[in-house]
Amino acid sequence: MTTYDYAIIGAGIAGASLAAELGEAGASVLLLEAEDHPGYHSTGRSAAFWEECYGGPQLVPLTLASGAHLRDNGFLRPRGALYIGRAQDKAALDSFMDRFAGTGATIERIGREPIAARVAGLREKWTDAIWEPACADIDVARLHEHYLARANKAGTTLVCRSAVIQADRTGGAWSLECSNGNTYASCTLVNAAGAWADTIAELVGARPLGIQPLRRTVAQLRTDPAPLPDQPLVLDISGSFYFKPEAGRVWLSPHDEEPSAPCDAAPEELAVAQAIDRFQQVVDCNVVAVERKWAGLRSFAPDRLPVYGMDPQVEGLAWFAGQGGFGIQTSPAAARLAAQLLTGSPRDAVTEGIDAAIYSPGRFA
Template sequence: MTEHYDIAIVGAGIAGASLAAELADHARVVVLEAEDYPGYHTTGRSAAFWDECYGGPDIVPLTVASGPYLAEHGFLSPRGGLYMGRDEDAATLDAFIERFAPTGIDIRRLGRAELAALIPGLKPAWTGAIHEPASADIDVAAMHQHYLTLAKRAGVVLETSARLSAAEREGGRWRLATQRGLELTAGVLANAAGAWADHVARLAGAAPLGIAPMLRTVAQLRTAPAPPATLPLTLDINGSFYFKPESGRLWLSPHDETPSEACDAAPEELAVAEAIDRFEGVVDWRIEAVERRWAGLRSFAPDRLPVYGFDARREGLFWFAGQGGFGIQTAPAAARLAAQLILGEPRDAMTGELDRSLYSPGRFAA
């Protein structure tokens, strides 16, 4: 039997789940998830943090707009963040401050003494940093479940093991099929498929936008000393590593962005080794064991900004993709904005300061 919906969302990661929750009270919605359970890929593998600078100045409005919602629902834990450098990085640190000054976020320069007080065992080469006091950890699992629960309570249908296999536009509606034989129709097809976003677009007869999956590797280390619970999220100003404490262990990444096919991402041993080598140049801690390693895919549009809006040429296809590594920290505002675009509703207090045109897929139309 063919089921009929107003909106079909492809993907049940944080993007699809948050969008479904925002739409649920206004439309009949189905979410099609290719895997056996939601959040298997990027959402379930995130070392997520809420960092106002992460993603660049054009992402700041989405992050800032999302912060109150995340805090109100208890998904944020104070952490603080550092972007640090050596003597030769002084100009880069200054440029960073200047770049973000128009956004109004709270950041300031730290000298060697202040930096060393925050990171025990810091090696002498690291002499300065930018401190972002508002940076926080995100409880990704709780946040994802929150949106899935809101959607379910409002009547959203979640279909797992439902990889999209066909999408045809007929008479102003989409006729959709999945690999396990599910057939349905919908007025709007929302593409929240992450690394598979261009693949879904092709199935729907639309031109891909060049959304590229990038591999990101993370390892969990046991160190001596153990990282203090108060250790800030620490990033290299040049983007070669970041680390943060997690339940008495250290989560470390080489901040890699290795081009990848859309796949079940696996960590690369070389990337883990590079991360460890870089970390050993930062502090005098001893690494006792690599306890876990994993990888996820972060997907970027060519200009590294997210894509929210209806396709310029394919009727009824809505893009909600290309959210890079900032999709979780921006999910509340992004999903609210996307729902307003789909439903034709005006902006509200959360989205009122967002520039819709900045994220529109129309920017890629020739």
């Protein structure tokens, strides 16, 4: 039986990007996916954008370090973002500006006139905003395929329909029994299982870290009038909605974070109705039809920061999980950093300014 250097559980954006980095560093990698194809859950359902402030100030270094790779390889489409508010939201807008001062994020405060010029039909009560010009849409499918192709070229073995059902470690290696009837061996096991990260931890005898899946709902609306194609991403400074144009339609979310068991997430009708109600309080237009609706799970550690590195208690177990909704926009730098932590390689130009200690699983020990 082949003993791989690394077996990664989960072939979404996390597992695929890490497999590419480890493979290109010369490691032998096994990538195990429980579903029929990679990216079925959160990765395949993301309305992702590269947004410098998303996830908070401690995520800005990962986001900025990922920007060049995403831009240079054509995965970004310029969009811009507006965090909008009303008169009563002044304190929240002031706090946002203060939190991100000095992080390197490019943001500026703007008033009613430039907001209305960017958002057609904006209602009068929305008078203040923070403008983030660098925000861009991410071509998630192409990015995911990019990582899978790099991993494949580097020799990664991808096996789908292979949920790990038993894991034992003896003699310095893991024996992994999978639902496809096969057993695999690896020196290091990487938990990149997204919403199932704590489930996998329990399976392999590790302490769960409290990584909680949260359901996020998105709906595609046909509106009259249709949105302007160059309209920015619009987010409520209080966190109750976001929307953006997509191929002549509006993609809209109530910014919900409903705790969920790990599952094949489905949208709730109430969440869709709440989103539409909030949207119509922002812009004056008619919602003609809800053409599509979907949901995905975004998984967070208790402090809402990602978890990268070796488990402090279980030998041969690594974490690459808890990446919330920012896993796609930070994937280039996050995967490079995690690969360096796992292999003991030195930092490079991408990761040299990132404090890995704040993402370590040891912080929960």
